[in-house]
Structures are given as structure tokens and as C-alpha cells.
Amino acid sequence: MRIRTNFSRRLAVGVTAGLTAVALGLPALPAHAAPAVAENIIVMIGDGMGYNTLDLTNLHLRGTTGYQVNPNGSAVKNEKQPGFQSYSYVGMSTYAIVGAYNGPIAWTSTAAATGIPTDSAAAGTAMASGHKTFHGIIGMTPSGKPLPNITERAKALGKAAGVVSSVPYSHATPAAYVAHEISRNNYHNITNQMINSKMDVVIGAGHPFYDDNNKRLAEPDFKYISAADWNRLEKNTTGYSFIEKTADFKAIAEGKKKVKRLWGVPQVASTLQQERSSVRADAQQEKVGETPFNKVPNLTDLSLSALNVLNQNPRGYFLMVEGGAIDWAGHANQTARSIEETMDFMDAVEAVSKWVEKNSSWDKTLLIITADHETGFINGPSERAMVPLAQDAHGNIQIQWLSDQHTNQLVPFFVKGAGAQQVLRLATSQDPYRGAYMDNIDFPQLVMHKWWIQSQAAAPKKAA
Ligand SMILES: [Zn+2]
Numbered sequence: 115m116r117i118r119t120n121f122s123r124r125l126a127v128g129v130t131a132g133l134t135a136v137a138l139g140l141p142a143l144p145a146h147a148a149p150a151v152a153e154n155i156i157v158m159i160g161d162g163m164g165y166n167t168l169d170l171t172n173l174h175l176r177g178t179t180g181y182q183v184n185p186n187g188s189a190v191k192n193e194k195q196p197g198f199q200s201y202s203y204v205g206m207s208t209y210a211i212v213g214a215y216n217g218p219i220a221w222t223s224t225a226a227a228t229g230i231p232t233d234s235a236a237a238g239t240a241m242a243s244g245h246k247t248f249h250g251i252i253g254m255t256p257s258g259k260p261l262p263n264i265t266e267r268a269k270a271l272g273k274a275a276g277v278v279s280s281v282p283y284s285h286a287t288p289a290a291y292v293a294h295e296i297s298r299n300n301y302h303n304i305t306n307q308m309i310n311s312k313m314d315v316v317i318g319a320g321h322p323f324y325d326d327n328n329k330r331l332a333e334p335d336f337k338y339i340s341a342a343d344w345n346r347l348e349k350n351t352t353g354y355s356f357i358e359k360t361a362d363f364k365a366i367a368e369g370k371k372k373v374k375r376l377w378g379v380p381q382v383a384s385t386l387q388q389e390r391s392s393v394r395a396d397a398q399q400e401k402v403g404e405t406p407f408n409k410v411p412n413l414t415d416l417s418l419s420a421l422n423v424l425n426q427n428p429r430g431y432f433l434m435v436e437g438g439a440i441d442w443a444g445h446a447n448q449t450a451r452s453i454e455e456t457m458d459f460m461d462a463v464e465a466v467s468k469w470v471e472k473n474s475s476w477d478k479t480l481l482i483i484t485a486d487h488e489t490g491f492i493n494g495p496s497e498r499a500m501v502p503l504a505q506d507a508h509g510n511i512q513i514q515w516l517s518d519q520h521t522n523q524l525v526p527f528f529v530k531g532a533g534a535q536q537v538l539r540l541a542t543s544q545d546p547y548r549g550a551y552m553d554n555i556d557f558p559q560l561v562m563h564k565w566w567i568q569s570q571a572a573a574p575k576k577a578a
Pocket residue numbers: 162234441442445489520
């Protein structure tokens with residue numbers, strides 16, 4: 115194992131905004147070259163997935179870390195991690211409308227790391243619309259004015275659009291990409307807006323007739339959708355083809371079955387796997403994979419189903435995929451389930467990447483892997499913050515959850531494909547340890563103000 119100083123720390127030394135591209139190893143754009151614009155955009159969000167969430171799983175899979183820093187001491191061991199973690203990346207700050215990231219303070223004050231962090235509604239709204247709002251609000255300003263979002267822009271340009279989640283379709287992150295609602299808890303209104311939207315794909319957990327163990331309930335629980343809307347979906351009177359069986363997800367994911375628009379709900383109440391009952395009295399004590407998994411589709415199946423539907427549109431598409439239960443495991447401080455959920459998310463990213471190479475190309479498609487915020491303040495084996503993650507002499511992972519809430523830590527933002535260099539150049543701020551970072555509104559603003567602009571929708575079509 116190579117010992118090296120942290121890459122980002124070296125990057126940060128003496129770097130000005132103009133040098134960022136060079137420091138990132140990017141070729142400078144020739145002045146005359148037309149900037150690449152992504153025809154298709156896929157944003158994959160690990161909800162609650164910070165640098166240490168990834169490294170917890172990296173330690174489990176390979177016994178190595180990629181992102182450890184030690185502000186209080188000597189250099190730490192990091193290794194380049196495989197898959198999407200080998201893509202170019204920068205950091206992203208995650209604050210809602212209140213507060214702003216300050217690197218030097220963030221690394222020395224636990225209060226700064228934990229004070230008034232964003233929630234997934236405000237973060238999802240920022241990432242979907244390019245505008246910050248208050249906690250709890252879906253796709254609206256603090257005063258309740260609807261904010262145009264990236265899926266609506268895709269549809270206005272004649273593209274396809276979809277959202278996929280491992281938690282309910284009407285939960286904060288997928289909701290923020292489609293709906294406009296003053297409270298994230300108004301699930302029925304949110305689902306109703308999603309059904310009546312122009313979306314081509316909506317897939318998520320939240321089946322009213324099943325529990326978290328994939329067992330049929332005696333009485334339905336209409337928490338995430340009204341009974342009336344559920345009946346419309348089941349009767350296929352919404353314009354979406356409705357599926358719930360694992361075999362149907364697999365058939366669409368494998369291209370054996372085609373539908374025009376898809377609404378999919380795996381047969382689980384709230385998450386694909388994370389909320390299933392544990393074989394242990396306390397799921398915090400569980401080992402990875404110790405409790406048998408629900409026999410429902412995984413995030414890979416859901417993501418590929420969505421892509422095969424969206425890919426029928428010759429003008430391209432926008433897709434958001436959420437690994438939503440990484441956050442739920444973080445709130446519950448469940449180390450093993452955080453790893454399980456992150457592994458499922460990582461698998462989905464690799465499958466999507468392979469799908470792009472087979473069905474599209476990196477000249478046309480942009481793939482982003484990021485998070486909306488960190489959850490759980492994953493730390494090394496100490497109550498003192500900012501201690502690196504470690505393994506003991508027996509290879510056991512040594513970590514300490516310092517919170518059961520979100521934090522303000524930067525999150526990683528990985529990029530590959532069309533327009534990647536423009537996206538990386540959005541990272542004009544500098545953190546002492548993570549190096550270049552952007553804010554959570556910067557990417558959607560690039561897309562909605564420079565790439566996929568409204569006037570393209572309004573322009574009359576030229577005769578061929
Ligand atoms: Zn959360």
C-alpha cells in the first residue's frame with residue numbers, strides 16, 4: 115500500500131480559479147471549440163453519501179480508503195478506488211438557503227459541521243432547479259412560488275425524463291425533481307402531481323399493499339399515495355404502464371419488454387432492503403448481508419428499466435436515480451446497512467455506465483454521481499471529530515457515528531462524459547482538504563441557463 119499525502123490538499127496549495135483546470139489534469143479548451151453539450155444527462159444521487167460513507171464501503175470491499183484526511187496529524191493512506199470513483203471529481207457544498215460552507219471553519223468546528231444542515235427537500239430543490247429554498251419545501255421558493263426544474267426543461271425541449279429511487283417515489287429527492295409542494299410530507303399531493311406530470315418514468319418503493327419484508331399486508335397503508343390514485347395506476351388509466359413484479363422490472367431492464375411510459379413500484383412499503391427486519395435484535399450490530407434480502411428488484415434493475423424506456427426518445431433524456439436508503443441507514447447509525455445500500459448504489463452506477471457504453475456514448479451522455487448531503491457524521495474510532503477511518507489489526511472497520519442527522523460536510527461530485535470539463539470548471543471554490551468544490555445550485559444552472567435553454571423550446575422548427 116502506497117502512503118501519500120492527500121491529493122486534494124496538494125491541489126489546494128496556491129491554486130487560483132484559473133489554474134483549477136490544469137490542477138485537475140484537464141486539457142484547456144481551445145478558444146474556437148464549441149463546448150460539448152450533453153444530449154442525455156444521468157444524475158445519480160446517493161442520499162446522505164459523504165466521502166466517509168464511500169470510504170466505509172471501500173474499507174469493507176477492499177480494505178483501503180480513497181478520501182481520508184487528518185487535519186490533526188500526520189499523512190494518511192489513500193488509494194485510488196475503482197469504478198466511478200476513478201472518474202474526475204470535485205466537491206460540492208450542500209447548504210439550504212440558510213448558511214454557507216466555510217472550509218477552514220468546517221474542519222475545526224464540530225458545531226459548524228452539524229449546525230442547520232440541509233434536508234433532502236431543500237437539497238433536492240437546489241439540485242433540480244438551481245435555486246435554494248427552506249428545509250421541507252419541494253420545488254418552490256420560501257414564499258411558495260414554483261421553481262422550474264430540470265425534468266420540466268427536458269420535457270419542454272422534447273426530451274424524455276424520469277426519476278428512480280430505492281425509497282418511495284414521493285419522498286423528498288424524487289419529489290423535488292418533479293413536484294412543487296410547500297411541505298415534503300404532503301405525499302398524496304406530491305404523488306398526484308407526479309402522476310399528472312409529463313414524466314416518462316417514475317419508479318420507487320412505497321407499495322401500499324406490502325410491508326418492508328415484501329409480505330402482503332392484510333390492510334393497505336396509503337401513506338405515500340391516495341387510494342384513488344393507486345386505483346388509477348393499477349387500472350392503467352394514468353397514461354403510465356404500471357408494474358410491480360420483479361419479473362416485469364427484469365424484462366424491461368433486459369430489453370425483453372417495451373413500454374412507452376412507466377410507473378414502477380416494487381412490492382415493498384418504504385425501502386427495497388434497508389427497512390427489512392433484522393436477524394439481530396439490533397440492526398446496528400448486524401454484519402453485511404447477514405439478514406436475507408427481500409426478493410425485489412435492486413437499484414440496478416430499476417435504473418436500467420428507466421433507461422430503456424427513456425432511450426426510446428430520439429431527442430435524449432434526463433434521468434435522476436436516487437440511492438435513497440443510504441441516508442436512512444445513516445440516520446439509524448446502521449454500519450452494515452449503510453454498506454449494503456452503498457454497494458447497491460455502486461452496482462447501479464457501474465451498470466448504468468456499462469449501459470451508456472453499449473447503448474449511447476460518452477460524447478452524448480453525461481453521468482454524474484454525487485450526494486445531496488452527508489448523513490451520520492461518519493468518523494474514525496473517536497468521539498473527537500475529523501479522525502480518519504481505520505481498520506484494526508484484525509481487519510475490523512473502526513468507525514464512530516457522531517450524529518444521527520445530516521451534516522454540512524462537502525460531498526463528492528464525480529463526472530464522466532459529454533460536457534464533463536465544463537461541469538468540473540464550476541468548482542471555483544477551494545477547501546483546505548477537499549480542494550476545488552462547487553455549490554449544489556451550480557450544475558442545474560449550467561444545464562438550464564447554458565445547455566438546455568428555454569428558447570430552444572420556443573424557437574420555431576425549421577423546415578427540413
Ligand atoms: Zn436524511
